[in-house]
Amino acid sequence: MKIKRQKIAKKTLSFYKYNFNFREPFQILIDGTFCQVALKNKIQIKEQMPKYLMGEVQLCTTNCALKELESLGKELVGAKIILQRYQVRKCHHLKSPVPASECLLSMLETTNPHHYFVATQDFKLTTGLKKIPGVPLLYIILNTIVLDKPSQSSLDQVQAAQLGELVSPAQQQNLHTMKEEQGIIKNADRRGKKRKRKPHNPNPLSCLKKKKKKGPTPPLKKIEPGQKRSRSRHKKHKIQGESHVALP
Ligand SMILES: [Zn+2]
Structure with missing residues (x-):
């Protein structure tokens, strides 16, 4: 089973590498929900993630995601401690933090220009993320990290590019x-x-x-x-001209 899971992940990874220019170190944007479930299932994200993705990774989060965990109370202290260890990427909400799901969505803009993977257990967030082409999604299911298969919007964009509709x-x-x-x-x-x-x-x-x-x-x-008339006019002019010449 493990080998099969890895094979599928490898195929999905090469899809993102080839079609959306994903390169190592892979940028993994993580939220509190993912940390919480990882903690519950005793998954060491820092160890497991590079193994599963077969490459160097950069684990990161945002200030909003950290603030949200803080506000949710003592139950999530463990998750917060894990999340705090990751790089904090600048978002646009430094003065007034927004919910993590909203923040992570804004980090991807419309085209995911920084090539983020997103690791989350937030269903609302994943449905939003699936609308943006070229966003690899990671979640935990049955004690293991899973890289989701490419979303329909990703597949559509790739197909459009192949048909020549989207050419740089x-x-x-x-x-x-x-x-x-x-x-x-x-x-x-x-x-x-x-x-x-x-x-x-x-x-x-x-x-x-x-x-x-x-x-x-x-x-x-x-x-x-029309031509008949013009002809006759021309003739008249010619006659008049002739007569003028003749008179003197
Ligand atoms: Zn933010």
């Missing part, structure tokens, strides 16, 4: 230059072929054009009423 500007430039290069090569090939064919084609085409030009032009002038 750098990638777009590369594509354009590649297309241009291919286009130039193709055009050059076509030009070479056309030059060889040229002597056969032009003669019949030029003959056809000449015939068409002679045919349609006179009937068009007769049909259109």
Whole structure:
């Protein structure tokens, strides 16, 4: 069972590494609920986490998460002691702390630019986190840490990228230059072929054009009423001009 769990985790990890640029040391944002359950199940987070994720980790939390544990009373003192050992990452609520779930969500913004993993047992928080693409979730189930399978929003984003709907500007430039290069090569090939064919084609085409030009032009002038009027006007002007010249 352990080997299977590790295999699944490895697959999920490579998904995040390949599609969302996750790199070691993995940043694990932890809240009080995760610490509390880890403590209850005698899980040593600091020891277990790098083993499970098969890499170096950086355990961190926020001031809001610590404040929330403090406010919840003596029952959570143990969890607070654990959480205090982790790096405290700056959030936007230094003056007025907010609930941990709200704080951690804000840490991820809309795209998880700092590549945080989030370790929590808070169901409300995880449902919120699943809406942000590229957020690996860790929780404790049956005495073990589990890396959740990629959320639907993560899968959707990856699929969209593969279909070319979401392409970074750098990638777009590369594509354009590649297309241009291919286009130039193709055009050059076509030009070479056309030059060889040229002597056969032009003669019949030029003959056809000449015939068409002679045919349609006179009937068009007769049909259109506007042109008739203009013709007559021109004629009148010409006559007037002639008469002026004739008078003196
Ligand atoms: Zn905060």
